[in-house]
Amino acid sequence: MNVPTPPLELAQEPEELKNIRRKAWNVYTQAPFPDRASTLWRFSSPEAFWIIPENISSMLERGKITYKLEAPNGLLLSDLQQAVSDESVPVGALVGPEFGKFEALNLALWERGAYLRIPERAKIDQPVVLRKHVSGEGLVLDRSLIHVAREASLTIVEVLEGELTGNGNGYLNAVKEVLVEEGAALTLVEIDLTRGTTRAFVTARHSIGSNAELKWVLARFGEGVLKANLGACLSGQGAKSEISGAVFGFGQGKSDIHTFHDHVEKRTFSNIVLRVVLQDRARSAYTGLIRIGTNASYSEAFQENQNLLLSGDVRAESIPELEILTDEVQCKHGVTVGPVEEELLFYLMSRGVPREDAVRLLVAGFLEPVLGHIPGDFREPLDGRVAHSIKPATEVENVL
Amino acid sequence: MEYRRSLLEVRDLHVEVEGKEVIRGLDLVLHRGEKLALMGPNGSGKSSLSMALMGHPGYKIKRGAIVLDGNDITGLSPDRRAKVGLFLAMQNPVVVQGLSVTNFLRAILKAKRGEEVPIREFREMLVKAMGLLEMERSFAARYVNDGFSGGEKKKLELLQMTLLNPKVAVVDEIDSGLDVDALKIVAEGINRVASEESAFLLITHYRRILDYIRPDGVAVLMEGRIVASGGPELINQIDRQGYDWLAVKTA
Ligand SMILES: Nc1ncnc2c1ncn2[C@@H]1O[C@H](COP(=O)(O)OP(=O)(O)OP(=O)(O)O)[C@@H](O)[C@H]1O
Numbered sequence: 261m262n263v264p265t266p267p268l269e270l271a272q273e274p275e276e277l278k279n280i281r282r283k284a285w286n287v288y289t290q291a292p293f294p295d296r297a298s299t300l301w302r303f304s305s306p307e308a309f310w311i312i313p314e315n316i317s318s319m320l321e322r323g324k325i326t327y328k329l330e331a332p333n334g335l336l337l338s339d340l341q342q343a344v345s346d347e348s349v350p351v352g353a354l355v356g357p358e359f360g361k362f363e364a365l366n367l368a369l370w371e372r373g374a375y376l377r378i379p380e381r382a383k384i385d386q387p388v389v390l391r392k393h394v395s396g397e398g399l400v401l402d403r404s405l406i407h408v409a410r411e412a413s414l415t416i417v418e419v420l421e422g423e424l425t426g427n428g429n430g431y432l433n434a435v436k437e438v439l440v441e442e443g444a445a446l447t448l449v450e451i452d453l454t455r456g457t458t459r460a461f462v463t464a465r466h467s468i469g470s471n472a473e474l475k476w477v478l479a480r481f482g483e484g485v486l487k488a489n490l491g492a493c494l495s496g497q498g499a500k501s502e503i504s505g506a507v508f509g510f511g512q513g514k515s516d517i518h519t520f521h522d523h524v525e526k527r528t529f530s531n532i533v534l535r536v537v538l539q540d541r542a543r544s545a546y547t548g549l550i551r552i553g554t555n556a557s558y559s560e561a562f563q564e565n566q567n568l569l570l571s572g573d574v575r576a577e578s579i580p581e582l583e584i585l586t587d588e589v590q591c592k593h594g595v596t597v598g599p600v601e602e603e604l605l606f607y608l609m610s611r612g613v614p615r616e617d618a619v620r621l622l623v624a625g626f627l628e629p630v631l632g633h634i635p636g637d638f639r640e641p642l643d644g645r646v647a648h649s650i651k652p653a654t655e656v657e658n659v660l
Numbered sequence: 661m662e663y664r665r666s667l668l669e670v671r672d673l674h675v676e677v678e679g680k681e682v683i684r685g686l687d688l689v690l691h692r693g694e695k696l697a698l699m700g701p702n703g704s705g706k707s708s709l710s711m712a713l714m715g716h717p718g719y720k721i722k723r724g725a726i727v728l729d730g731n732d733i734t735g736l737s738p739d740r741r742a743k744v745g746l747f748l749a750m751q752n753p754v755v756v757q758g759l760s761v762t763n764f765l766r767a768i769l770k771a772k773r774g775e776e777v778p779i780r781e782f783r784e785m786l787v788k789a790m791g792l793l794e795m796e797r798s799f800a801a802r803y804v805n806d807g808f809s810g811g812e813k814k815k816l817e818l819l820q821m822t823l824l825n826p827k828v829a830v831v832d833e834i835d836s837g838l839d840v841d842a843l844k845i846v847a848e849g850i851n852r853v854a855s856e857e858s859a860f861l862l863i864t865h866y867r868r869i870l871d872y873i874r875p876d877g878v879a880v881l882m883e884g885r886i887v888a889s890g891g892p893e894l895i896n897q898i899d900r901q902g903y904d905w906l907a908v909k910t911a
Pocket residue numbers: 677678682700701702703704705706707708709718751
């Protein structure tokens with residue numbers, strides 16, 4: 261078989277990483293396809309993310325990603341590949357070769373990548389902005405590693421822009437590993453502004469040390485196809501993770517989001533708020549797993565997924581899963597699925613607000629608990645997409 | 661009585677909610693400059709009437725017509741009714757999660773004018789109106805009715821009414837749950853909006869608010885029909901005797 265030599269074999273990489281890459285390549289090419297009966301793959305077809313090995317080199321040539329960091333006081337974005345060669349950077353520690361078939365493709369063949377290390381006790385007040393831009397019609401492998409050292413604190417805003425075209429097999433395959441060390445606090449805001457029907461396969465894992473805090477805010481508004489597996493491991497006592505996600509899907513857009521909060525240690529806290537708005541023929545699936553391990557007593561975990569349906573042709577699925585292996589814990593989850601409430605629409609309209617504007621206000625209000633966490637300048641394009649994309653369903657029109 | 665043009669005319673109105681007829685042949689006329697009190701026992705259909713007037717989709721108009729200042733609004737959507745000049749202060753206004761009072765009020769003013777109100781002008785209007793109603797400024801940042809006390813909700817209804825300055829206002833039990841001071845503030849607020857050019861329908865169970873507002877007359881609603889109407893002296897009679905004597909009369 262004309263298997264591409266992982267292109268990085270030639271690079272000056274540590275032997276250890278080369279081994280990881282070879283292992284990952286084996287997993288990608290040899291491992292069976294994921295089981296569609298598993299929750300993780302129930303709502304997406306693995307075939308959609310498979311590229312036959314022979315085509316990969318040429319697909320990679322046709323996809324492009326650039327990284328740009330806007331940061332104060334000399335904080336530098338490094339080339340991950342460079343960083344791996346210069347110092348010991350734990351690439352693959354959280355999303356390793358065995359993690360999954362498509363993650364393995366990323367690990368085997370990523371190039372350049374983005375690496376950000378926040379030194380111990382650094383307190384950065386201004387948001388650090390990382391801009392990613394994708395283009396072309398091929399495959400993009402995006403790999404980033406963020407390391408927030410002990411007691412450092414900052415906000416990172418990651419903006420993904422551009423468009424991957426081509427109705428072939430091209431897509432964005434992104435893997436992110438984030439280490440939040442003891443006592444550190446990271447607010448990570450990820451805004452996806454990709455255009456068109458860009459497809460994305462996204463995996464992220466955070467490791468959160470004792471008394472460290474992660475606030476993770478995600479917003480994705482568009483008609484692309486997304487399969488995301490987002491997780492945080494609460495690996496130190498008193499670790500805290502809060503995920504807020506806002507999805508607004510329209511056109512034929514599809515989002516399949518899985519979250520995993522893994523409570524390993526005592527007194528850990530997690531919370532998830534996922535708000536989904538669907539219009540036209542868009543679809544959403546959410547599967548959220550909370551695991552409270554045997555050592556994680558006195559932990560609390562919450563999960564809430566609300567879905568607002570703006571047309572009769574959309575579909576939303578939501579499956580919460582709990583795996584509780586110890587006592588003395590508090591867990592709660594809730595799901596709602598439904599159209600815009602008639603009483604709310606009536607209230608706004610009775611004050612003279614036309615139906616479309618009323619729906620817009622209600623959608624914005626519905627997303628506010630998530631978007632409210634996003635710093636002002638970065639909200640505008642999102643608010644703009646809500647304002648410009650909403651066309652309330654005719655059903656609603658008939659009622660009022 | 662001198663001739664005054666009617667601002668609101670309701671003719672032979674029949675309204676159904678959840679398959680039940682709750683307004684059963686109702687006629688009502690409000691003249692320019694008039695303030696009419698609408699009283700009636702619990703469940704007699706007062707709120708249903710106001711919802712139907714405003715165009716709530718759950719309150720189906722089966723028969724009859726609603727004419728506002730010469731426009732037949734019977735088939736219009738609620739926003740169009742508002743545009744023609746109708747306002748309803750609701751008995752139980754809903755909570756709108758995530759929508760701040762400020763953004764809400766800006767949206768309704770924009771809807772009224774057909775264009776965005778400049779931010780400075782808006783702020784001035786808001787500060788003034790909130791001041792008159794003795795509302796704390798921090799309300800502007802809160803979500804609409806979210807966590808508001810009963811009295812605060814009523815004030816927000818009145819604040820909207822003030823900014824919209826309607827031709828015809830239906831005010832559904834704005835006095836319920838208000839303490840004495842708030843009642844006075846709210847009544848004064850209503851008196852400020854009311855003018856010779858507008859008409860008010862004041863739904864209430866209590867005489868007290870009417871002592872401040874001094875309506876021109878009273879209509880009594882029972883089982884979906886107006887069963888009596890008269891001058892302000894009728895208020896005292898209801899206050900003393902309740903409604904039973906009227907029920908007997910119509911039986
Ligand atoms: N949305 C609804 N669904 C079902 N029944 C309703 C609805 N709204 C009103 N009704 C019924 O219609 C009748 C009239 O109710 P309405 O609220 O109009 O009375 P009201 O005169 O405003 O009473 P109150 O003085 O207690 O406010 C009642 O029997 C009530 O149960």
